[in-house]
Amino acid sequence: MITPTTFWQESVGFPLLTTMAFTPLIAMVAVLYSHSPAMTKRVSYAATSLNTLLSLYLLIKFDVDKAGLQFAEQFSFLGLSYSVGIDGLNILFIPLIACATLLVLIYISATQTSGNSRLIAGVLGYEAILMAAFCAMNVLQFWFLTVAELLPLILMAKQSELDQKKRHLVVRLLQFFGASLFMTLCGFLLLAFGLIDSEHPLTFDFMTLKSNNAYLHDETLIFILLFYGFAIRMPLFPFHGWLPLLVEQGKLTSMTVFIIGLKLGVYAMIRFIFPLVPGIAEQWANYVLILCLISIFYGALLAFMQNNIYRLLAFATISHTGMLVFGLFSFNEHGLEGTLLLSLVYGLASLGMLLSISLINEQTRTVMIPRLGDLFDSHTTLALLFMITALSTMIMPGSLGFDAGHLLLEGVIEEHEWGVSITILTGHVLAAGFLLWAFQRMFLASSKRHIHYSRNDQTINQERIIALIICSLLIGTGLNSMPLLNLIEKDVAELVRQYPVHSSQDGAETPNDNVETDDKDAAP
Numbered sequence: 333m334i335t336p337t338t339f340w341q342e343s344v345g346f347p348l349l350t351t352m353a354f355t356p357l358i359a360m361v362a363v364l365y366s367h368s369p370a371m372t373k374r375v376s377y378a379a380t381s382l383n384t385l386l387s388l389y390l391l392i393k394f395d396v397d398k399a400g401l402q403f404a405e406q407f408s409f410l411g412l413s414y415s416v417g418i419d420g421l422n423i424l425f426i427p428l429i430a431c432a433t434l435l436v437l438i439y440i441s442a443t444q445t446s447g448n449s450r451l452i453a454g455v456l457g458y459e460a461i462l463m464a465a466f467c468a469m470n471v472l473q474f475w476f477l478t479v480a481e482l483l484p485l486i487l488m489a490k491q492s493e494l495d496q497k498k499r500h501l502v503v504r505l506l507q508f509f510g511a512s513l514f515m516t517l518c519g520f521l522l523l524a525f526g527l528i529d530s531e532h533p534l535t536f537d538f539m540t541l542k543s544n545n546a547y548l549h550d551e552t553l554i555f556i557l558l559f560y561g562f563a564i565r566m567p568l569f570p571f572h573g574w575l576p577l578l579v580e581q582g583k584l585t586s587m588t589v590f591i592i593g594l595k596l597g598v599y600a601m602i603r604f605i606f607p608l609v610p611g612i613a614e615q616w617a618n619y620v621l622i623l624c625l626i627s628i629f630y631g632a633l634l635a636f637m638q639n640n641i642y643r644l645l646a647f648a649t650i651s652h653t654g655m656l657v658f659g660l661f662s663f664n665e666h667g668l669e670g671t672l673l674l675s676l677v678y679g680l681a682s683l684g685m686l687l688s689i690s691l692i693n694e695q696t697r698t699v700m701i702p703r704l705g706d707l708f709d710s711h712t713t714l715a716l717l718f719m720i721t722a723l724s725t726m727i728m729p730g731s732l733g734f735d736a737g738h739l740l741l742e743g744v745i746e747e748h749e750w751g752v753s754i755t756i757l758t759g760h761v762l763a764a765g766f767l768l769w770a771f772q773r774m775f776l777a778s779s780k781r782h783i784h785y786s787r788n789d790q791t792i793n794q795e796r797i798i799a800l801i802i803c804s805l806l807i808g809t810g811l812n813s814m815p816l817l818n819l820i821e822k823d824v825a826e827l828v829r830q831y832p833v834h835s836s837q838d839g840a841e842t843p844n845d846n847v848e849t850d851d852k853d854a855a856p
Contacts, residue, residue, distance in 0.1 A: 335539055335826075336400030337417065343393050347405050349416045352386050352426070353464040355379050356433070360456040369447040376452050380434040383459070387427035391819070394423055399822040401469065401539070415537055416467040420823030421602050424676050424816065425466045429592050431805070432683055433459040435798055439687050442794040443694050454484040462592055466599060471520040472536040474600070475513070478565075481593065482509055501577055508574040512564040516600075519557035522550050523608060542607050555612040558605050559620070565597030566653045569627040579646040594649065595675050598656050602668070602827075606660070610831045617661045621752075624661070627654030628759035635766040641689050641699045644770055645682065651763050652678050652725065658756060659740040663831050667743020668824045673736035673816060677724055677806070681733070684721030684802040688714040691795060692774075701770060705779035713792070715775040717799040722767040724806045726760070731810040735817075 340347050359379030366372045394402060401417035408414070418426070436455055440448075461481050468474040486502055524536050526549045535541065548554070564571040575594075605613055631651030638644040656678070659671035691714055692707065693699045708715045720731075727737030737760075744753045809816060 335542065336398065337404050337539070338395070338398065338400065338402045340403045340405055343395075343403055344389075348386065348390060348393075348403050349418065349463075349467045350405055352383055352390075352430075353416075353460055353467070355383050355386070355460075356456040356463070357460040360453045360460065363449050363453045363456065366449060369449075372447070372449045372452055373441065376437055376456060377434075379456060380430065380437055380459070383463075384427070384430040384434055387430040390418065390426060391423070394418065394819060396818040396822065399826045404469070406469075413470050413535075413537060414473065415469040415539075416464070417469045418467060420820035421672070421827070422466050422599060423819050424672060425592070425595060425599060426463065428595075428676055428679050429459060429462050429466065431801070432592055432679065435683060435687065435801060438794050438798055439690065442691065442791045458484040458593075462596065465596060469538045470536050471523065471538055471541065471604065474604075475517055475520055478516070478596070479513055481596075482506070485593075504574050504577055508564055508567075508571070512561045515557045515561035515564075519554050519561060520604075522554045522557070523548070526550055526554070538604070548609070551609045551612045552615075555605065555609045555616060558609075559601070559616070562597045562601045562605070563623075565600070566594055566657070567597070567650065568623055568653050568657060569630050569650060570623075572627075572631075572650045575649065576643045576646040579642045580640055592679060594653070595679055598653075598660075598671070598675055601657070601660060602671075606827060607830060613661070614663060614831060617663070620661050621658060621748075624654040624658040625755065625759070627651060627657075628756055629762070632759055632762035632766060635763075636769070639701050641701055641704075641770060641774070644701075644766065645685055645689070648725075648763060648767065649678075649682065651759065655740065655756065655760065659743055662740075662743040662747040663828070664743045664746050665821070665824050665828050666739050666746060668828065669817065669820060670736050670738070670740025670743055672820050672824070673732060673813070674740055676816075677731070677733040677736050680802055680806055681721040681724045684717050684799075684806075687798055687802075688718040688721075691791075695791075701773050704774045705777045706775075707779075708775040711775070713795045713799050715771075717795075717802065718775070719771055720803050720806065722771060724810075725767070726764040731806045732813055732816075733806070734810055735813040 340349070356379050359375050362375045363372050366375065390403070399419070401419050404415070404417040406413070406415045433455060437452065440452060440455070458481070461477055461484065465474055465477040465481070468477060482505070485505065520536065523541055524534055560571070564574075567575050628651050631647045631649070631654065635644045635647040635651065638647065652674075656671050656674060659667040659674070662668075689699060692704070692711060695711075696704065698704065724731040724733040727733050741753055741757070744756065
């Protein structure tokens with residue numbers, strides 16, 4: 333099955349995707365060599381603002397009537413292949429990365445770390461890596477970018493006054509990410525070397541691997557390696573051990589990886605597992621769904637037991653991850669569309685909750701829920717930001733989470749009937765409960781101690797800007813989600829047609845059926 337490809341020359345006048353990856357990278361170098369805090373601030377804001385505008389330009393120029401890659405860039409140099417492209421499966425993540433980075437920089441300018449050039453450079457470097465990773469159409473290129481992702485994370489962890497606990501955090505991060513990288517590398521190598529014969533030379537190009545995936549060997553092993561490798565990144569139970577520790581120990585580090593880095597695992601599963609080994613994914617679906625159910629309830633119940641608001645949000649993410657993967661393994665258009673939209677919602681909502689809590693922590697010097705309380709009057713903007721973003725994750729009418737959640741549930745009902753849907757909704761109600769419980773204790777309940785905090789007009793204005801941007805995006809897209817659905821529906825439908833069992837049940841052709849044929853060159 334050959335996927336249509338439209339190169340950048342046919343749509344725009346410059347290599348848009350490479351420009352968006354290199355803009356923050358160039359700014360990072362400039363920031364590292366800058367000795368002026370004012371210059372550091374101007375350069376970082378200019379780069380992130382430019383990338384945000386370019387991401388909007390990308391959405392405008394994207395052709396919603398065509399399936400396949402758009403804005404593609406491909407070239408080889410010294411035996412290395414560079415390939416990037418955008419389709420409906422990754423287009424929503426690009427503006428999310430740009431917007432999140434801009435908001436994190438606004439947050440930094442409102443804290444005592446506003447003059448820390450190394451910290452700002454780490455954020456810019458992380459944006460560049462994520463931009464390149466979400467666009468990568470070469471599996472080895474994608475893997476090297478996930479390796480590079482560790483560098484700014486460790487840099488930012490070290491910039492937050494490393495003590496013994498933070499050293500332990502770095503070690504744990506390397507352990508978990510190292511295991512993930514090792515498994516995904518082995519899976520990618522099996523993909524590439526599994527196709528080598530007289531007609532298929534060695535290649536790591538995703539489009540070539542996809543068009544020849546009917547000739548793959550060791551498909552089950554490939555699925556296991558890639559699934560477990562990506563499950564660590566999401567993280568899905570029981571591969572979640574690194575996330576609560578990371579979120580608890582490193583404020584800014586947790587933001588960068590928490591907001592978008594986790595979504596890289598969900599995206600990688602959509603991009604590299606379902607198109608390449610769809611039949612095996614269907615065979616393992618029941619096992620994966622059991623892990624998803626455990627994640628939903630385990631994350632929700634553990635969140636209820638937390639007094640540290642950072643750890644509570646970490647376990648909320650584990651619960652949300654179960655919902656996302658459940659939608660993926662429903663193997664229908666509604667489930668996949670709901671997962672993609674809900675990934676966008678969870679990214680923005682997690683960003684909003686983390687920024688509100690981090691700004692409160694910056695002023696009160698505590699994230700322990702029992703020590704907080706009665707903050708609504710003094711921190712009204714942050715309270716409303718936390719409440720609206722929390723409600724968005726609860727499928728609140730009027731927000732994008734409402735449409736996304738209903739699409740996902742439709743997909744689950746189509747595949748698993750009402751019993752399973754009611755079960756995951758029960759887990760979602762628990763998630764709603766612990767977030768509302770946290771809001772009540774932090775902002776409405778009477779404080780057990782007098783809280784000292786210091787704020788100035790600049791900090792208050794930055795809080796308002798952050799709240800306005802996030803709430804406007806969540807509610808604005810919720811009032812009319814059709815433009816976002818139009819961006820993804822063509823490629824989602826194309827991906828669903830590649831599922832052997834489910835597409836055959838609909839009477840469609842099954843591109844990966846193991847049908848004997850005398851024509852060796854037949855399309856897989």
